[in-house]
Amino acid sequence: MTLDRVEDRIAAILTEHSTPGAAVGILHGGEVTELVYGIKDVRTGEPVTTDTVFQCGSLTKSWTALAFMQLVDEGMVHLDEPVRTYLPGFRVADPEASARITSRQLLNHTNGIEEAYGDPGEGDDVYERMIAQVADAPQVSPLGHTHGYSAALGYAILARIMERIDGKPWDVIMKDRLFRPMGLTGTNSWRGDVDVARAATGHLIRSVEEGPIPTPVEYLPRSYGPGGNVTSTAREVLTLAQVFLDGGVAPNGARVLSATAIHEMTTSRVPVPDPYMFGPQWALGLVVCDWSGKTVYAHDGSTIGQNARMRILPGDDLALVLLTNGGQRETLYKEVFDVILAELGTGTIPPLPNPNLSLALDPSRYVGVYERPGTTFEVTANCGKLLLTLSLDPMHADFMGLPDRVTYDLLPISETHFLMPPVGPLEDVQSVAIYDFQHGVAQYLHTNSRVHPRSSAEAVRSGHEHQGASLRSPR
Structure with a gap:
């Protein structure tokens, strides 16, 4: 060397x-x-x-x-x-x-x-x-x-x-x-x-x-x-x-x-x-x-x-x-x-895999709130594309000069895996898993090795909605 x-x-x-x-x-x-x-x-x-x-x-x-x-x-x-x-x-x-x-x-x-x-x-x-x-x-x-x-x-x-x-x-x-x-x-x-x-x-x-x-x-x-x-x-x-x-x-x-x-x-x-x-x-x-x-x-x-x-x-x-x-x-x-x-x-x-932007996903399977005490992720959809919004701790956000909520694109690698490109020059690209589908919707979001379950209100709501003929995106 x-x-x-x-x-x-x-x-x-x-x-x-x-x-x-x-x-x-x-x-x-x-x-x-x-x-x-x-x-x-x-x-x-x-x-x-x-x-x-x-x-x-x-x-x-x-x-x-x-x-x-x-x-x-x-x-x-x-x-x-x-x-x-x-x-x-x-x-x-x-x-x-x-x-x-x-x-x-x-x-x-x-x-x-x-x-x-x-x-x-x-x-x-x-x-x-x-x-x-x-x-x-x-x-x-x-x-x-x-x-x-x-x-x-x-x-x-x-x-x-x-x-x-x-x-x-x-x-x-x-x-x-x-x-x-x-x-x-x-x-x-x-x-x-x-x-x-x-x-x-x-x-x-x-x-x-x-x-x-x-x-x-x-x-x-x-x-x-x-x-x-x-x-x-x-x-x-x-x-x-x-x-x-x-x-x-x-x-x-x-x-x-x-x-x-x-x-x-x-x-x-x-x-x-x-x-x-x-x-x-x-x-x-x-x-x-x-x-x-x-x-x-x-x-x-x-x-x-x-x-x-x-x-x-x-x-x-x-x-x-x-x-x-x-x-x-x-x-x-x-x-x-x-x-x-x-x-x-x-x-x-x-390197991390490249996203497959041609992959057609049903956003309603992913949309929802995934959270644990102190950490909340909200997955939403806009024109068929998935977004992830992270709610930051207010003290952390204030010290670092960041907004309380930061929204990222979710670029699909597969039906369960996504890349999350950074929104600023000091961040790294991250990967995210949204998986374990029950009643047609994902139950967990896993990123940075940590797992976040779909919130209990979202889980109940999703289960009731699935009982109908169509599945609407929970809000």
Whole structure:
């Protein structure tokens, strides 16, 4: 690999996307290459170094899954036993789900529980409190019915199982089971343990003219811990990747997990309704991508101002990591990784499919409101074309200088999949699945890995309307 050429091209990409700072890690054939760019904080101008720690966001889930699978290795947990086996008081609103939800369904995001856990606080008992506060949480979807990403709750339940078995707070468990045995000195799960002198600051971009500004939200709540609060360096995220590449063994020779458990993590998979944005399958703590027939394991993560991307290519003995403190997400990571992949001659990331604008769809099958607390999507039709309107959180919209409602075109790829082109220069193209047709209308909208059911009022209305000879578009 011609490093100078790669470094210059990546620097140009980061500048183009107004990214303040970044760390790139490349693990190829057992050798690690680290590249760093830019600054940690626009206010100080302090440069990013190889020791700079970034917030990993939901890439944390791969760390948590790895530690949880150690309990499986030890025979302390069985993936298909109900959660109640380990947390006898566990319950949600649905009695069947309460009795039957398993650890596997938490790991692969098919449990269907709404993230209705309130404010569990910032204490060491946060995950115990979360479990207590979901007793009335409804199902977004029936247990095991569809993949729907859980940002915090699912992995918090896993963390509480770990706490009950190990008798320690989850943050201590992560140190004892992973960080110390793997020889990691810059990786932490609790913000209070982060060396602030090494930490990158997150940035948001409201306009190209203004450029990146420091985030008003410095860290995620502790409730996100097992699902989003690990901080690390590019090299130490590569250490995580190498455990998967080397059948459970860390670079320092420590056996972190059995090869059998690694195999289970990568081969136990469920389909993802929207296969285009991240990957067509979800395994145990990993996304499974298909890059032109090549299997790639991955996980992404974002906090409010920082982004992390990890890709593991076993067939090429390769892992790539990108940690940034601002800028675009999807377009940026793909352009950076494509530079490296092309230089290594291992192919590049497949682009999103082209829309099929000649596809004739019946808009009435899709039109409706799909929502969860805090997020509402409304699909409408205009002259036979589908549109999607997203209602933004008013505080977020005000800070970012955006309207409360943003409307996008939905361009069909197939009868169930659509592209959603950006409406501004700082957005990425997104893909959307609208699927699971009952009584002639779709029941779910899936985008950014999250599932949103048709609102209950719309579902009832659609069912009654279908009883007639024709189906009208619900409003």
